[in-house]
Amino acid sequence: MADLLAQGFEPSERVAEQIMERLEKEKNYIPTAERARRDYAYALLKEYRKYVKDRKG
Known part of the structure; x- marks a missing residue:
């Protein structure tokens, strides 16, 4: 985040x-379901x- x-x-x-x-490029798991991705993005943004x-x- 600092960068x-x-x-x-x-x-x-x-x-x-x-x-x-x-995160995906670093091989971190990111959900593939659209709703889960949206929720995950919301949490990251928060x-x-x-x-x-x-x-x-």
């Missing part, structure tokens, strides 16, 4: 997709928002 923030990426659906793509808020103050 995304350093590159200036603000929390958005696109950032959640990028995080998921990176955590990224908290991360950004904590870092920016």
Whole structure:
């Protein structure tokens, strides 16, 4: 997440997709069902928002 923030990426659906793509490339399990992927992306985005808020103050 630090690299995304350093590159200036603000929390958005696109950032959640990028995080998921990176995780998949690193061989992390990502659900294949559409609803599960959407829920997973939502959880990632929620955590990224908290991360950004904590870092920016």
